[in-house]
Amino acid sequence: MLSISNLNKTYFDGTKAISNISLQCPTGMVGLLGPNGAGKSTLMRTLACLQPPDSGSITFNGINVLQNPNALRSQLGYLPQSFGVYPHMSCRQLLWHIATLKKIDKRQAAQQIATLLSLTNLTQVANKPVTSYSGGMRQRFGIAQALLGDPKFIILDEPTAGLDPLERQRLHSLLVKISKQTLVLLSTHIVEDIENLCSRAAIMMQGKIVDSGEIAALIAPLSGKIWEMDRRPECGIVVSESYHFGKDRWRVYHSEIPHTNAIACEATLEDRYFFQLNKEPS
Numbered sequence: 545m546l547s548i549s550n551l552n553k554t555y556f557d558g559t560k561a562i563s564n565i566s567l568q569c570p571t572g573m574v575g576l577l578g579p580n581g582a583g584k585s586t587l588m589r590t591l592a593c594l595q596p597p598d599s600g601s602i603t604f605n606g607i608n609v610l611q612n613p614n615a616l617r618s619q620l621g622y623l624p625q626s627f628g629v630y631p632h633m634s635c636r637q638l639l640w641h642i643a644t645l646k647k648i649d650k651r652q653a654a655q656q657i658a659t660l661l662s663l664t665n666l667t668q669v670a671n672k673p674v675t676s677y678s679g680g681m682r683q684r685f686g687i688a689q690a691l692l693g694d695p696k697f698i699i700l701d702e703p704t705a706g707l708d709p710l711e712r713q714r715l716h717s718l719l720v721k722i723s724k725q726t727l728v729l730l731s732t733h734i735v736e737d738i739e740n741l742c743s744r745a746a747i748m749m750q751g752k753i754v755d756s757g758e759i760a761a762l763i764a765p766l767s768g769k770i771w772e773m774d775r776r777p778e779c780g781i782v783v784s785e786s787y788h789f790g791k792d793r794w795r796v797y798h799s800e801i802p803h804t805n806a807i808a809c810e811a812t813l814e815d816r817y818f819f820q821l822n823k824e825p826s
């Protein structure tokens with residue numbers, strides 16, 4: 545269980561990136577949703593012990609993370625939004641280097657590296673420098689290094705960025721499997737991925753958690769009140785305006801049918817997220 549209490553972080557220029565955040569995350573996959581600049585990466589970097597908060601506390605399975613960051617680091621896998629790699633080192637060499645830093649026993653490291661290369665579909669190119677990789681291949685290397693050492697807490701900041709649909713699907717299957725015994729904190733702008741993969745989610749805006757919990761419970765207040773229309777509605781609250789086959793499509797929140805042509809829809813996490821975005825002052 546990850547437990548965050550009253551966490552605050554203000555940068556030197558006065559930006560309050562995290563504002564009194566409290567959150568409980570049990571084992572499983574937890575989604576972190578929020579618009580650009582909401583503070584998601586700041587929160588994840590803080591949880592990964594890469595920057596200290598100004599105040600607050602973090603515990604993971606009984607470890608006081610801020611007092612004992614090394615105890616967390618040995619159980620942590622972290623994929624940042626962007627990362628650098630040593631030039632000229634191959635993917636395999638880099639994974640061995642990281643395995644050494646994580647103090648993984650040599651036999652276990654050999655086994656894990658072979659498995660992770662296969663799971664991330666990098667075995668064929670494992671001896672090429674990571675700097676020569678395409679964006680998606682590089683991202684898959686990032687995922688492999690995050691999973692090295694069998695971590696009990698995995699933080700993934702936009703893990704599917706740059707992945708083609710097949711690789712994205714492979715990663716999803718892997719994450720669902722891993723999260724049966726591991727806490728996976730997943731931040732992505734693809735709301736559908738969070739709805740499909742996670743049992744719980746937290747919505748973050750302007751440095752604050754505005755709602756969190758089981759995804760079914762987050763969506764429940766919109767249930768039976770979401771309608772889809774091909775024209776701008778005259779009543780109700782517009783949740784989102786999008787396109788399908790190039791044609792306008794509005795999703796509307798209203799307690800009763802807003803127009804004879806409106807189609808009743810199952811409420812989604814995306815509806816819930818847009819509903820929240822519309823409520824918050826920007």
Ligand SMILES: Nc1ncnc2c1ncn2[C@@H]1O[C@H](COP(=O)(O)OP(=O)(O)OP(=O)(O)O)[C@@H](O)[C@H]1O
Nearest residue numbers: 555557559561578579580581582583584585586587
């Ligand atoms: N090192 C820094 N110094 C000053 N301000 C920062 C720093 N890092 C982030 N910020 C600011 O903190 C706020 C939160 O940024 P953060 O990167 O955590 O948001 P985010 O939710 O991850 O955004 P995105 O979805 O765009 O990645 C933003 O206003 C950002 O400009």
